[in-house]
Amino acid sequence: MTNKFNKAIKYIFLCVASFISIFPFFWMIVSATNKSVDVTRGKLSFGSSFMENLNNLLKPDLGFVTSLVNSGKIAIITTILALIVSSVAGYGFEIFRTKARDRVFTVLLLSMMVPFSAIMIPLFKLFSSLKNSPLSFIGVNTMGAIILPSVCTAFLIFFFRQNTKTFPKEILEAARIDGLGEVGIFIKIFCPTMKTTYAAAAIITFMGAWNAYLWPLIGLQSPEKWTVLLTISKLASSYSPDYGLIMIAIVITTLPTALVFFVMQKHFVAGMTGSIK
Template identity: 50%
Template sequence: MHNKEYRVFKKVLLHIALLIVVLISIFPFIWMLTGATNKSVDVTGGVLRFGKSLGENWTNLQSSANVFLVFLNSMKITLIYTFVSILICSMAGYGFEKYRSKGKNLVYSLFLFSMMIPFSAQMIPLFKMASKANMLDSHTAVILPTLAMPFLVFFFRQSFQSYPTELIEAARIDGANEFTIFFRLVMAPMKSTFAAGAIYAFMKQWNNYLWPLIVIQTNEKKTFTLLLSSLASAYYVDYGQLMLAIVLATIPIIIVFLTMQKQFVEGIVGSSK
């Protein structure tokens, strides 16, 4: 076999292998879409074709919970959390990287050390604090505890290392205050980094389950993850409406990622340099 034929053969094998990996990766999503249009017995039976029960599944889902209200609850919590978390973590990362202080590295190391503490060890203290502050069964209690994410602070600090300190010092000499420097001079050229951080924060909060399960106590305050859990843990699981609910829960993440995919890749690559 000649070298040219060998390269073509190798490329074909590579494409076949990639195609197989792609099919395996998207199979759960295809099963989810088809399951949303079929009855529960068809889903459990492994039917992989689109059915005619989408309307019935939607009616059953609406009768099980106020889907629109639950969706709004999750979207409200996630959007507020994403905006505030990105603001806090980016400013913290900027401060750790661009300000000089003797104890800065020690504080930063202790802050990163908190990533090693499992959330299961923090639940009881956080619950007691939320209870004493009269925040139980509120969206505020869901948002507050994890606003300052160590990973995002680390991510932003790594990204700010590539930003020229000379520009910041020149702006200070010209009389610009620190907030003007950060919001006008620093944020503008680092949109990709902020987009990557926003996607991470959005996905983390949208998929958050354990903490909302602990602090949310009424159906009016439920999030989508709690709705999915209640549907999946019922005495009789209607897999048709469950699949439809999963599709609805997946749509916001898909939209956010597809619309910000380019910025996400650029932000991740930029922070790793």
């Protein structure tokens, strides 16, 4: 009897926790189908204004489609470059042993303790100085300025190094005996073997790049170069915001990250636990 009671309490708790977790998403989807006045009144039933809100959102003067494309470009390019740079760095830190290796890695980990707000102004001044130089393509108000600071992060390097610890070193020795170079070992053996680690890192990086707000707000000054979060923020800060339009914009913005996660969730779990398949 006691076991049944404990099990019932657990299920009740899980049901309540699930409801609390799911309700904001349900309310967001329902609000996307209602008019702004219905959203402010707290209407919790589906309405008939979905297509009206969608058509209003897709008007060229709002720039939502352009910002959505900008966010996609930034997130995809950042993810690809971050995986390449961080995996090479993590692999090098673990495989190649030198006297200064651990010291450099310690300094790298300490950089994780520095909040972004502390480096925000120096970072802006750095990219501003590049605006009228041969490196203007990564100067302020360009996608390069948003992508570059996220390409190499201490967390991703640490993540790849920790997962590289589980990589069978016997395979490396066998490949070297067979005459395969270090670049060949990395590309032909390490990368395919560590695909779950790459999948987990890709999800983390893509979500971080897609949901970035503060640095794009500072670094992107032209509305046509804004990311989707900046456009939504502009819609929400207007004198009379259209909440139905804002909610459908949030729903659309949520879909890419949700799709990436659900497609790669099995690899994500395996990568986070450090397993190799």
